[in-house]
Amino acid sequence: MSIVDQLPALLGVVVGATMSYISTNLTERSRWRRSHAARWDERRLAAYSDYGNAVKEMVLLANRIAAARGPNTDPQPLEPDDDALATLTEAAMRCSVLSETVRLLADTNTITAARTMSHCSWKLEWFVRGRLDADTAAWQQAFKEYKDARDEYLRRARQSLQVTGSPIPHNRPWPPRWQSAPPAMGNQEQPDRAIMRLPLDCRPKTLRLRMETLFTISQTKPRLGPRSS
Numbered sequence: 542m543s544i545v546d547q548l549p550a551l552l553g554v555v556v557g558a559t560m561s562y563i564s565t566n567l568t569e570r571s572r573w574r575r576s577h578a579a580r581w582d583e584r585r586l587a588a589y590s591d592y593g594n595a596v597k598e599m600v601l602l603a604n605r606i607a608a609a610r611g612p613n614t615d616p617q618p619l620e621p622d623d624d625a626l627a628t629l630t631e632a633a634m635r636c637s638v639l640s641e642t643v644r645l646l647a648d649t650n651t652i653t654a655a656r657t658m659s660h661c662s663w664k665l666e667w668f669v670r671g672r673l674d675a676d677t678a679a680w681q682q683a684f685k686e687y688k689d690a691r692d693e694y695l696r697r698a699r700q701s702l703q704v705t706g707s708p709i710p711h712n713r714p715w716p717p718r719w720q721s722a723p724p725a726m727g728n729q730e731q732p733d734r735a736i737m738r739l740p741l742d743c744r745p746k747t748l749r750l751r752m753e754t755l756f757t758i759s760q761t762k763p764r765l766g767p768r769s770s
Contacts, residue, residue, distance in 0.1 A: 585646045661690045
């Protein structure tokens with residue numbers, strides 16, 4: 542058999558080997574890219590979450606200190622003494638350190654959103670330290686700006702990580718509807734006086750028995766006459 546007759550078979554072997562090499566190479570390259578992207582996505586997720594949590598911890602601490610000063614009504618106020626302000630300083634420094642990782646791994650939009658959120662948290666810190674004059678309206682406005690900046694940061698981070706799902710809800714009422722100011726004590730009637738105005742048969746049994754006992758004692762107690770000289 543001449544070489545010409547064997548040429549189609551040889552060409553088939555060469556073409557098959559070439560196609561197999563190309564297919565294997567493309568598969569391995571695609572697998573490496575997915576692994577590479579997943580590894581960096583994990584690092585970006587850790588950087589985004591660590592930085593976001595650090596900023597939120599600092600803001601919550603500032604919110605507690607502000608409650609002791611008066612601008613807000615946090616249920617756990619913290620006196621602005623040296624220890625509290627030192628803890629706030631440490632929290633702000635931690636945010637600054639973690640922001641460098643975000644700047645290293647994030648895209649431009651996420652970095653911009655992170656910087657805006659940082660500026661809003663710094664404004665709250667300045668209110669707490671007395672560098673800015675703060676009343677209730679100014680604090681609520683600054684806190685709303687921080688919340689909006691945080692939502693934007695989370696939205697940009699989700700886009701960077703290609704997270705699917707519904708977007709972050711907006712227009713959330715703040716303060717929440719269930720949180721209302723308690724009525725003033727001066728406008729509340731004392732419980733004992735309110736009970737005393739009820740008819741006798743509608744009063745609590747314990748109070749009724751106590752009143753009946755006192756009435757019986759007052760009727761049976763002997764009266765003292767005038768002392769003789």
